[in-house]
Amino acid sequence: MKIVCRCEDISEEDIVKAIDEYGCETLAELKQLLRLGMGHCQGRTCLILAAKILARKTGKSIQEIMPSFRPPVVPVDIGLIGGENEE
Amino acid sequence: MKNEADVVVIGGGINGCAIAYELAKRGKDIIVVERKWLAYGATGRCGAGIRQQWATKENAMLAKKSVEIFEGLSEELGYDIGLRQGGYLIAIHDEEGMKQAKKNVEMQRSIGLPVRIIGEDEIKEIAPILSPEGMEAIAATFCPTDGHANPFKTTYAYAMAAKKLGAEIYKFTEVKDIKVEEGKVKKVITNRGEIKTKYVVNAAGAWSREIGKMVGLEMPNKPVRKEAMVTEPLKRMFDCMVISFKHGIYFSQQDEGQILGGIPSPEEKVGYHTEPTFSFLKHMAHMLGKYAPSLKHVSILRQWTGFYDVTPDALPILGETSIEGFIQCNGFSGHGFMIAPMTARLLAQLICGEKIDMDISRLNMDRFKGEITEEKAVVG
Numbered sequence: 164m165k166i167v168c169r170c171e172d173i174s175e176e177d178i179v180k181a182i183d184e185y186g187c188e189t190l191a192e193l194k195q196l197l198r199l200g201m202g203h204c205q206g207r208t209c210l211i212l213a214a215k216i217l218a219r220k221t222g223k224s225i226q227e228i229m230p231s232f233r234p235p236v237v238p239v240d241i242g243l244i245g246g247e248n249e250e
Numbered sequence: 251m252k253n254e255a256d257v258v259v260i261g262g263g264i265n266g267c268a269i270a271y272e273l274a275k276r277g278k279d280i281i282v283v284e285r286k287w288l289a290y291g292a293t294g295r296c297g298a299g300i301r302q303q304w305a306t307k308e309n310a311m312l313a314k315k316s317v318e319i320f321e322g323l324s325e326e327l328g329y330d331i332g333l334r335q336g337g338y339l340i341a342i343h344d345e346e347g348m349k350q351a352k353k354n355v356e357m358q359r360s361i362g363l364p365v366r367i368i369g370e371d372e373i374k375e376i377a378p379i380l381s382p383e384g385m386e387a388i389a390a391t392f393c394p395t396d397g398h399a400n401p402f403k404t405t406y407a408y409a410m411a412a413k414k415l416g417a418e419i420y421k422f423t424e425v426k427d428i429k430v431e432e433g434k435v436k437k438v439i440t441n442r443g444e445i446k447t448k449y450v451v452n453a454a455g456a457w458s459r460e461i462g463k464m465v466g467l468e469m470p471n472k473p474v475r476k477e478a479m480v481t482e483p484l485k486r487m488f489d490c491m492v493i494s495f496k497h498g499i500y501f502s503q504q505d506e507g508q509i510l511g512g513i514p515s516p517e518e519k520v521g522y523h524t525e526p527t528f529s530f531l532k533h534m535a536h537m538l539g540k541y542a543p544s545l546k547h548v549s550i551l552r553q554w555t556g557f558y559d560v561t562p563d564a565l566p567i568l569g570e571t572s573i574e575g576f577i578q579c580n581g582f583s584g585h586g587f588m589i590a591p592m593t594a595r596l597l598a599q600l601i602c603g604e605k606i607d608m609d610i611s612r613l614n615m616d617r618f619k620g621e622i623t624e625e626k627a628v629v630g
């Protein structure tokens with residue numbers, strides 16, 4: 164079993180199953196269904212691997228399979244933003 | 251792509267998929283058209299909280315009946331929907347709030363909901379991370395059968411079950427126009443072809459008013475940008491959703507351990523604005539730190555936006571219109587996920603000419619011609 168997303172523990176099999184069984188065609192759908200790329204690293208390592216699997220299975224190019232990023236890009240502390248943690 | 255169906259459902263969110271399933275179950279030939287992918291709209295961006303503690307009887311009944319369906323839904327559909335019933339804890343901040351809470355609880359108990367008012371000690375027992383002081387709470391209401399389901403899993407479960415019953419679901423298919431002749435729905439025009447039909451269900455979420463325009467209906471719905479955020483995953487600390495009508499905050503801990511929540515952003519806008527704001531993040535972090543001080547050292551991983559489809563009375567628009575065959579299923583504001591199972595069943599009964607389980611005629615679009623009774627128990 165090949166692990167694609169280490170943060171969320173998602174294997175290549177999981178991704179292939181989501182494509183075959185649920186008809187996923189985009190990274191957005193894989194994110195929704197499997198939590199792919201939703202871990203602490205925010206998909207920095209797994210999204211490109213998943214995009215390659217998608218490209219292989221759907222015949223689309225990697226460029227067509229673009230991820231969407233949601234800020235903050237780097238995790239930040241609640242206390243830091245909330246302004247009650249000044250030291 | 252098929253060019254004919256009994257019913258064309260516009261929108262592949264929780265409502266569109268649930269209706270497709272309920273209609274397919276009744277033997278109807280269904281096509282769902284979705285401009286992007288399933289759960290692209292509000293459904294995929296929502297808190298997916300399920301609350302039965304409402305101030306209006308319509309909402310409370312719709313939510314209660316929906317919970318009864320949610321409880322058996324994984325089994326019925328054959329796919330897990332990730333239901334968790336950890337209750338909703340609603341903060342009461344002052345005497346005024348207590349008066350309203352007592353009134354709500356009385357109505358809610360009269361329809362059979364196990365709601366009760368709890369004191370500060372019990373707040374801390376139910377969710378030890380909460381600080382009643384920081385919340386500025388004197389008490390709370392609590393309903394243990396409220397909860398949460400996974401919005402993606404639930405939408406896909408409905409969609410997959412509908413497909414097995416013969417429904418067609420067309421992704422990346424956008425409705426461009428609807429042809430009406432002699433006051434009746436005739437045809438749906440999409441970017442990928444035309445579909446002949448007698449019924450159209452308008453379940454296009456915040457874009458429903460644009461669909462309404464296609465048949466010449468002026469709808470009062472407004473899209474309002476809402477923001478939400480999620481933290482890194484933490485060990486399990488509490489099971490309930492925590493909300494406050496006064497502060498507008500809501501948050502809960504998800505199955506994987508992350509805290510997900512939202513609050514009205516200081517820069518809240520009407521219109522199709524999608525950009526997330528820093529002021530939301532700041533405000534949310536500030537309030538979260540007050541409600542649950544131990545969360546101050548926890549990291550926020552993501553923030554995003556989605557639309558509430560808001561009506562003047564914060565109640566949905568359901569049912570028939572002056573255009574024969576044009577059925578409304580929208581205007582859900584911040585609670586269209588939790589009432590979808592029952593809404594879908596009722597609209598399917600309506601379309602199939604069956605006896606309807608619950609009278610929803612008051613939720614018809616015509617109500618905006620007269621006096622309006624507003625739902626006050628809204629958050630986010």
Ligand SMILES: Cc1cc2nc3c(=O)[nH]c(=O)nc-3n(C[C@H](O)[C@H](O)[C@H](O)COP(=O)(O)OP(=O)(O)OC[C@H]3O[C@@H](n4cnc5c(N)ncnc54)[C@H](O)[C@@H]3O)c2cc1C
Pocket residue numbers: 260261262263264265266283284285286287288289290291292293294295296297298299300423424425426453454455456457476477478512555556557558579580582583584585586587588589630
């Ligand atoms: C931040 C946030 C938090 C929320 N929290 C909760 C909560 O805790 N509990 C709760 O019950 N509700 C909550 N809600 C509200 C809930 O998300 C919505 O009421 C519900 O998801 C609406 O579902 P829907 O299927 O009606 O619409 P949507 O999910 O918006 O689906 C409509 C679909 O129609 C498609 N569409 C639009 N125009 C066209 C077209 N021309 N052709 C084809 N397709 C089209 C869109 O792409 C979209 O996928 C929240 C909402 C937000 C934004």
Ligand code: FES
Pocket residue numbers: 167168169170171199200201202203204205206207208209210
């Ligand atoms: S490896 Fe997938 S989110 Fe980190």
